[in-house]
Amino acid sequence: MLRLLALVLLLANAGYFAWTHGLLADYGYAPAAQAEPQRLAQQIRPEAMQLLTAADARQLENAPAPTAAAQPAPECLQAGLFTPEQSTALRTGLESTLPIGSWTLESGVEPGRWIVYMGKYTSEDALAKKRAELRGLGVSFEALVNPALGPGLSLGHYSSQAEAERELAKAATRGVRTAKVVQERPEARGQMLKLPAADAATKAKLEALKLQLAGKPLQSCNS
Structure with missing residues (x-):
């Protein structure tokens, strides 16, 4: 009886050894493959990886966080004078291009x-x-x-x-x-365009209104 038990254990160990080493793969018996070669293809520039020392890691931790590039402060701009016909065309273009409240058309006088x-x-x-x-x-x-x-x-x-x-x-x-x-x-009267706080986005949108601006340059309100 003991001999039979020992023989069974021996055969079981031999079978387990053959299974774990892929000797029975041809017969459809093999452990699930643990390798994942597809992950290698998903790596992005693995050669750029660097091992950091403890000092390097501390230096990176203490480095200031990057800040966004400073944007120019908004400025007051104006252009004019515009005749009644020019003012009508300009108003239509402004209403479809710039937010309400970001511009005004005011009566102005250009001295003689x-x-x-x-x-x-x-x-x-x-x-x-x-x-x-x-x-x-x-x-x-x-x-x-x-x-x-x-x-x-x-x-x-x-x-x-x-x-x-x-x-x-x-x-x-x-x-x-x-x-x-x-x-x-001679003295001239008409409408003056004023943009109290023209930022970079506003200036970019004004490029679409070159025709309505009728060649009148945008200048600082303080000029």
Whole structure:
């Protein structure tokens, strides 16, 4: 009886050894495979892995957390003046592009502009000769804003006729004899666009309104 029991145990051990070592796999008897080679294919840049020392780990723990890039602060911008027709088109575009309350269209006035004027000259050669003469006198000059006054020169622009007259008298003391005061631009009234707090997102949306802005540049409200 003991011999039979020992023989059974021996056969059982032999069978277990053969099963665990895959010797019975051809007959459909084998333990479940523990290897998972598909996980190797899922690794992302395993060569970039690094083993850190205790000092490296402490340094990483104490390092400050990365912060988002600072965004420019919103600023007040304005553009204008716009005629009634331009204002209507601009309002329509603004209402469909920017949030309500982020912009306003307000009545505005652009004051008249007076200049100390020299011209009109009969040719570009005559204009060039006058420029050279003014340089010789040490008198500065600037281009004209109103093309209807060209070819000619401005010796300075002013917000009132009285101020321009005073500057004309000063120019005469320096040898300027043929200048006069004229109104280069009359007073204008219209609508002024104002954006009290234009951030980067608002400025990006305004790119879609170039046509409605009619070439009027956006400027700082403090300019």
